[in-house]
Amino acid sequence: MAEIDTLRDQLIEELWLPMAREGGARFYNSRRKNKQMKLFTLTDGINFKEISRLEDNNLVQRGDCVLWVSNMIKAVRAETEALGVVLNGSICDELISTATCQLNPLFPCDILNLDFSSQDIYVNNSRIEKELEKVESFIVLQGQKRSKGFVLLQTTVVNSEDISRDNVKRVSDAMQSSGWGGLALDAFPPTISSNTQKMDLIKKVAELLCQKYKYNIFKISSLSKDINTQQQLYSLAVILVR
């Protein structure tokens, strides 16, 4: 069985960094030395590899990042690195797009690293559905804060747990957007059991959310890594522009 941390390191090099570089060139072409992109990251609170690699590549600056870790022990650890603002809690319980949310004044960001695999989410009931709901809330927040474009990195563990297509649609459609007719997921079966289909669904939802919130997709790419025969670490990277 491969360690998630090792697989995450591969994702950083093979997917996250190339897409962040491309986003940096697209959004801040005139910034030569350092793109100074603002990063929001769901991080593991242990080694902060994604931040140091983005920093090494002159895409973000130490002290300017917004970190979210899953608990207070990790928050103490994260604060010792002086990487920026450190927040903690259960990301799936956070009401992200409300004005009172602690994230609100810290947005918009240029890179959204929504790595749910870093958050010790032990819920096995509708976990991916909840994560997709949060992804949408973050896109809403970016829109509310008038972001013209950003890099979205979305990572999750795909395992034997089924995904309910209608649940995904119902939750998304409850968040209204003018002129939007609802999430069209009819190409998927009501219960999505195969890992390949789950990954296709995650990608499709991201594409549809871009349409819903009036972002164009400048580039989209994805990668999956086998944790074992039943579980995969799936990562999707999208550059959204308006």
Next chain:
Amino acid sequence: MKTFKAERLPKLTKIMYDSQQRLSKNNWEDTLKANHREIEKLLVMVSIFDTWRNTLERKYGTSARDLIKETFMDSYMSIYFACMSLYKQAHVSLRAELETVLRLVYFSSHPIELKWWKDDKAFFKGKHVWGDNYDYFMHLDDVNNFKGKAGGELFDKVRAMYTTLSKYVHSNFSSFQTTIQGVAPAYKKAEFGKWLSRFKDVQKYVNTVLALGLSEDFKSLGVVNQRKVLKVIGDATYKRALKQSLGLIIRGRV
């Protein structure tokens, strides 16, 4: 000094800096060599405050979040001080943890008093917000139901623990950190053991007070998180009394 250079420190500061660096390293290592498994268990125990915070913040807002964060930090710092062999300070942090939780329960239903307390108004000067002899808690039905099931008064235990911990706050002779053998803090098995036992007791009382004082919130945690809280409480009598007095439906052994 823009860049920190230890060799450029003034004489006494340098002596203190060097000795504290060495003490910190040695005491952490000596403590963990003998107790790393126990410390890991304590860190798992205090992680329960993440669970409480997630629930209480949703209902009571940022004040509950702040009080729970402080509670966590008091418990975390108690472990930190114990690992540094600073047993007196480790006990002081435990009393702070206990006090903060008692306040949290009281303020959860007293928002006006909370504001007075935050504003440092004279109203609470020289007295505990929860009243003499833990009066406030004595009037809570769930606390009284628990008393019947547990066969004893929880707040007698809380009072006894508070009194013990207060000796460290007020520097009673028995709580002195210096000994006849020396002044520098060093790992002492017996002192660590005494602190460890009290630490576990405080977590038991704190989580029981939260479960009873905020019983509706405890019930809303769901079975998985209720089990986690009960595991931290540990004491079989307390767990059974909580399950019976609050009518918890948790199947199997907890």
